[in-house]
Amino acid sequence: MNGASLATGQRSLGDPSVTFPLWPPQLRGCPETSTAEIAYPVEVDYAYEDVDTALFAQAPGPDLARWAPLLPPLHAPTLGEGGTPLLELDGLPGVYLKDESRNPTWSHKDRLNRVTVSAAVGAGAPGVVVASSGNHGASAAAYAARAGLPAIVLASAEAPPAVQSFVRAYGAKVLTMPAEDRWPLMRRIKVLTMPAEDRWPLMRRIVDRFGYHPVSNLTVTHTGHPFGAEGYKTIAYELFAQLGRVPAAVFTPTGYAEMLYGVWKGFAELRRLGVAETAPPMYACEPAVGAPHARALATGTPAAIVELGPTGAYGIACTVGGHRGVRAVRDSGGEAVPVTDDELRAAQELLARQGLWQELSGAAGLAGYRRLGREFDGPVVCVGTSSGFKDLETGRERVRLLEDVDVDVSLDDLLRATDA
Amino acid sequence: MNGASLATGQRSLGDPSVTFPLWPPQLRGCPETSTAEIAYPVEVDYAYEDVDTALFAQAPGPDLARWAPLLPPLHAPTLGEGGTPLLELDGLPGVYLKDESRNPTWSHKDRLNRVTVSAAVGAGAPGVVVASSGNHGASAAAYAARAGLPAIVLASAEAPPAVQSFVRAYGAKVLTMPAEDRWPLMRRIKVLTMPAEDRWPLMRRIVDRFGYHPVSNLTVTHTGHPFGAEGYKTIAYELFAQLGRVPAAVFTPTGYAEMLYGVWKGFAELRRLGVAETAPPMYACEPAVGAPHARALATGTPAAIVELGPTGAYGIACTVGGHRGVRAVRDSGGEAVPVTDDELRAAQELLARQGLWQELSGAAGLAGYRRLGREFDGPVVCVGTSSGFKDLETGRERVRLLEDVDVDVSLDDLLRATDA
Incomplete structure (x- = not known):
């Protein structure tokens, strides 16, 4: 659509001087720098000098092929992914939800x-x-x-x-x-x-x-697929186009931190290419009962493995963290923000009560923003990852049935008779 | 976004010489032409002579406000509706799914x-x-x-x-x-x-x-909200932009036919404004166990009420039809196409097996296209209305658990051990 992939090879996050050809994908992290305790991911490198920055002047829309030069080759056909809306939240001026529940299978x-x-x-x-x-x-x-x-x-x-x-x-x-x-x-x-x-x-x-x-992880700490985070870069490209600028901060629901790293890499590329002057701090919002990235950042390790307590946010409840999340938070000047299930439910309800029904995990970005309680000088983006249809409790409602209602009922009495 | 609404008033579908001011909305159909048996809808009229047709040169995207001149005033804020992808189907070249499951609450x-x-x-x-x-x-x-x-x-x-x-x-x-x-x-x-x-x-x-x-119907045959079908016109505007032309045929899942009429009206407007030379035949795809629009068209009545047999397509299973659907089919030179649940399930599976999980009702457009079995000289659009998460059977799967599997199993034996 906008030219061929400019991907040139794979590069280790354990040591940037360690590189591999683009094919085959390194599916078990970096074989040279990984140890028995820490697996280092591999990422994709590009011929950045050949990028035509007119790429970033286009309007966002479905199909990642519009960003083809900065993605690995797209051999698989599209389902119309990407091009998701950005919505300013009621009662929180300057705070936006990037609604990833609008993708083909209703998640990021x-x-x-x-x-x-x-x-x-x-x-x-x-x-x-x-x-x-x-x-x-x-x-x-x-x-x-x-x-x-x-x-x-x-x-x-x-x-x-x-x-x-x-x-x-x-x-x-x-x-x-x-x-x-x-x-x-x-x-x-x-x-x-x-x-x-x-x-x-x-x-x-x-x-x-x-x-x-x-297409999921095979290593002791998370490395995932070496090409996977590249897809998430397109969130950064879209946000830049939708806001007309780099946001002041980005809060993402964080499990293995593949999306967090991808969004960060996208902004870092915009800065590297001279399209933007800055890149935003990235906030990794993870369930407080586990929070491997918070642990790794606090202890100074490249990646951590933690015990995990109970949480309804199953989509981001991970015992195993990865080095990509640590790098994204540290390099961007952000933080890991552990959030409780109460905070997640409050954020989920805040969104649903203005028409945006996110999965509990999907509300973690907003929960983290509210938990941090910091002022930012510019727009703040909370990524919402997925639809409420995927929650553990969905489909398990106990419905209160309406028995005979007097049609002369008052509005107040009628509303008291409802089950929600 | 693109200027104010050019809506001028309301007009009866029972008699186009019967008009009303734009406010208040006529919520019970046309009070002058409706009878005890047939309720005639009311629709919105515009100052078409004032429309700047550059409107139709813009790219589709979220938020209906981009079509504001040809909509009633948008006093309610957006949730980022519209701008849904159009995907050509594998194995059916020239046949497209307009994926309305990509809206804010995952339906049209x-x-x-x-x-x-x-x-x-x-x-x-x-x-x-x-x-x-x-x-x-x-x-x-x-x-x-x-x-x-x-x-x-x-x-x-x-x-x-x-x-x-x-x-x-x-x-x-x-x-x-x-x-x-x-x-x-x-x-x-x-x-x-x-x-x-x-x-x-x-x-x-x-x-x-x-x-x-x-915001739902109050009359004996369906009239619905007089402004409602206007929102669906934007599907036609988007299709025209996405295809770069008018499609050769449009197949829509049809319950009360509000969407059917809206899409038809959108195309009729494009023709009236000189933006397009033709308008497509519209095919009303409704469950064969009821099919009030097929009945009305066959019997020459303005709208029909039918008995309804059992069907899983609860989203479009209606005893009561409306005059809008009859008008859209007749004026466009289309047909009503009753489809069986077997045909619906086959269409649903055809879509899911290429990554598009529609609600059973949402597959009715494709089911109708396959049922009709006609060749068209140009692109055919099947509207897919909603996500499979909304089906009656969703969440009621019986899962077959995998017991001990020998890790030396062959691929064939492993796949036989799966539950799907």
């Missing part, structure tokens, strides 16, 4: 999966495999289906009921684990958020034996 | 509710009331919340579980009827689709006594 993950499934196609893989019981699994299944590739999703029986249907809808082969049988002493929410390796010895087998392309 | 209804809640604000109403257990109720609640108006939703306890949560999320007051108690002999799906008047004597009371603005 579609930006990643357009790119990672493209990598699978480009690598000639016979299929895609992903360990996820939620948005990531469904999104990977949708993009694999669109590309004509089979997909295997390793899921947990503890996923929300509506999400079970969601992941299956796209025709993926779903392997559902009887979680309670295997880890009877674990809290159910933990099962959902264990690293894939612990959950699924099968994952690596499917990769090693059958050649399926993994 | 947001285009209508931006306009009808604007009418409520413009009329100075103290609140909004809607009878709907699905997309329309949730969308109205979201737009009312965004506008700061209270909303009452008259719902049925038989709505899908996830949709129960959805309608409640936006803080509306929900009155849920114990359907089975009142009509023990009715099939549950019928209860969902009865006209509001039968279901809810309360509806008119809330309108008459408390002054709440109704």
Whole structure:
């Protein structure tokens, strides 16, 4: 659409002098700098000197292909991802929600999966495999289906009921684990958020034996797919176009921090290319019961593994952090902001009460902004990642039925008779 | 955004010489031409001679305000509705899905509710009331919340579980009827689709006594809100921009036919304004178990009321048709295309297997296109209205758990062990 990819190769985040060709994608982090305790991610490098910055004058819209020069090659077809609205919040002037629930499978993950499934196609893989019981699994299944590739999703029986249907809808082969049988002493929410390796010895087998392309993590601390964060850069490009400037701060729901890093990299590129003069501080908003990035930043380690307490924010509840999140927060001058479930619910309700129904995890950006309580000199963006349809409690409402109502009832009495 | 509304008044579809001022909205159809059997709708008229057709050169994107001159005044704030992607289908070259699941509450209804809640604000109403257990109720609640108006939703306890949560999320007051108690002999799906008047004597009371603005129907055959179909016109404007031409045919899921009429009116306006030379035939795709528009067209009546058999397509299963749908099909040279649940499921699966998960009702456009089996000389658009999250069966999956799997399993054996 706007020319070919200018991607030139892969570069280690453990040591920027360590580079690899663009193909094949390094699916297990950087093999040279990683240790038994810390896995360092690999990212994509570009011929930045060849970028025509007129790229950033275009209007945002669906299909990441409009940003093709600064993405890895897009071998997989689009489902119309990206081009999501930016909405100023009532009662919070200058604070905006970037509504990623408006993507093809109603979450931000579609930006990643357009790119990672493209990598699978480009690598000639016979299929895609992903360990996820939620948005990531469904999104990977949708993009694999669109590309004509089979997909295997390793899921947990503890996923929300509506999400079970969601992941299956796209025709993926779903392997559902009887979680309670295997880890009877674990809290159910933990099962959902264990690293894939612990959950699924099968994952690596499917990769090693059958050649399926993994689009979720395979390493001890999170590295993910080396191309994945590139898809999230487009959020930064869109925000720059929508605001007509760089925001004063960006708050993102943070699990493994792939999106956080991607958005940061996008802004860093705008600055590097001279399109923008500054780049915003990035705030990693993660559930307080775990918060591996807060831990890593506080202790000065490249990435941390933590215990995880119970939380309803299953989409971002991670025991395992990654070095990308640490880098994005540190390099941008931001912070990690742990948020409680009470704070998440309050932010979720604030949004829903103005017409924006986010998944509990999806409200973490706003929850973090409110928790931090800081003034910024310019627009603040909270990324909202996903629709309320994906919550654990969705579909489990207890409905209060209306019995006989006198039609001469007063408005006050009528409203008291409602169930919400 | 692009200037003020050029709306001049309201005009009867029963007799175009019968007109009304723009305010107040005629909420019970045309009072002069309607009879005890047939209610004629009222629509909005414009100063077409004052339209600057440069309007249609702009790129589609979120927020209907970009089409303000050809809409009633937009007093209610946006949630970023519209600007949805158009995707060509795999295996069906030249056939496109207009993916309306990408709206703020993940259905086409947001285009209508931006306009009808604007009418409520413009009329100075103290609140909004809607009878709907699905997309329309949730969308109205979201737009009312965004506008700061209270909303009452008259719902049925038989709505899908996830949709129960959805309608409640936006803080509306929900009155849920114990359907089975009142009509023990009715099939549950019928209860969902009865006209509001039968279901809810309360509806008119809330309108008459408390002054709440109704954004759903109040008449014997469907007339709905006189401003509502205007919001759907923007689908036509977007399609014209996205295709660079008028499509050769448009297939829409059809319940009360408000969207069908709106899309048709949008194309008719493009032709009237000289922007386009033609307007496409419109195909009304409705569940074969009811199909009031097919009945009205076959019998030559202005609108029909039918018996309704069981169907999973609850979003478009209507006993009551409207004159707008009859007019759109007839004036455009289209047809009504009844579709069976088997055909709907096949279309839904065809879409999901390429990454597009539509509600069963939302697949009716494609089901109708396949049912008709006709060749068209140019691009064909099937409107997809809503996400699979809203289906009756969603969240009711029976998951097959994976028991011990030998890690030396073959790929074929592994895939046989999956539950989907």
